Amino acid sequence: MSANRTSRPDLTAASAVPGTGAGTATGAAAGTASGLAEFLRTRRSRLRPEDVDLPDFGGRRRVAGLRREELAQLAGVSVDYYTRLEQGRVGNPSDAVLDSVARALRLDAEEAGHLHRLARTRPTRAGGVGGAGRGQARVSAAPQKVRPSMARLLDAMPDVPAVVMGRRMDILAWNSAAVALLGDYSALAPAERNIARITFLDPASRTLYDDWVACARENVAFLHLEAGRRPDDPRLAELIGELSVRSQEFRQWWAEHPVRDKTSGHKVFHHPLVGRMELVYDTLRSADDPDQALVTYTADSGSPSEDALRMLISWEADRVARPR
Known part of the structure; x- marks a missing residue:
């Protein structure tokens, strides 16, 4: 579902993870x-x-x-x-x-x-966060895996960059078109494949997105929504704690407590191979498993962005097919 390639943006730039205090991570989650x-x-x-x-x-x-x-x-x-x-x-x-x-x-x-x-949210006797209340999700300890139906959708969309986003904005799967647009997630360890983490900690993201600030703020708002839904998720608290320690912008925007779901909108990309592209992103969720979402990127029909995106995907397909 992905090609072996370390492409721009350099996702490995976010690989070093310093330790974070438990108090920082736990206090960052908004379910308390x-x-x-x-x-x-x-x-x-x-x-x-x-x-x-x-x-x-x-x-x-x-x-x-x-x-x-x-x-x-x-x-x-x-x-x-x-x-x-x-x-x-x-x-x-x-x-x-x-x-x-x-x-x-x-x-x-x-x-x-x-x-x-x-x-x-129901606090525990120890002062932490207890069981999920009404409208909150209980978090399984098992690693989240992509649904087979979502995997089939990815394989059926070779010309549309798409990723499957799981809980806490984790990236569960992607197609080769997504590799062409966003970079090769297989270059990262599974624990590092996270949209918010890459956005804040990979310097290349700041040049890939025309309006990086808006993109990063959207991630903060969605993580706040996730924290309210999953107040007892230790991995979410760890992610928030890490980003709070390593990113001043994240700390500042987190304190503003924005709340916004990830739905659809426009993003302008500055790709190093094909230049500027105006793309539309859509977030599609299954009714019986809203914890997984298919995020797609498309261009308006007949636009220069469509031509650039088609060329980019074609180059990636040629690279994958090339004998090694």
Whole structure:
């Protein structure tokens, strides 16, 4: 499903993994009481009284955005209750209360779902994160493997760069067209085949993507969503901890607590062989196994990008077929 090649970008640039403290990794995952507090505080800081039709009596505010009492007023709960909710000290908040808080904070559907998951996390007696709550996934200890149907789809799409993305943005499988566009993942150890890890730790990614910042921020937002879904995933906590230690940008953007699913959009690539390409990516999930997604890259029909992508894939096919 992949060709033996170490191509640009140089994915092996991200191979050195320093040790990270358990506290750093665990604290980074957003499925804890601190994650809930962080999420609510960042969303409060985005709003001003005039944004929500509240009077602003002037004076210097100690923190940016709405005060807790203002948010509580908008949500129709007591200040004490909202304070305890933000501190993760409400054991089982009702859906109605969480929906009211989401409306008061002007959350979109993905952010509101994330709020519900964070509020349902059950802490253990030791202070860690316990079993998954409603809307959260239990993580199997067994390594995730690509579904046979997904593998067949990859083989049936030789002219479309595609990868199968698993939990925590792990790369489970890919086709030769993906090797041509993104590089050869077989050059990495399985534990290093991760989209977010490569994006932040491989310097070549910064030149491959025209808007690297937007791409990297999307990865942070999706990892936050994953952390809310899988608060008891030690490998996810380890990944977040490593990226927090090794990337200042990751630390900064993680603290903003963005939340966004990986769906579809446009990306501009600057490939060293064919130059600039404007591609559309789509993320396709199976209804019975949403933990695996097929991510494809295509170009508009008749565009210069389509010609460049076709040429790139053809070169890769010729390279693979060439006698060694």
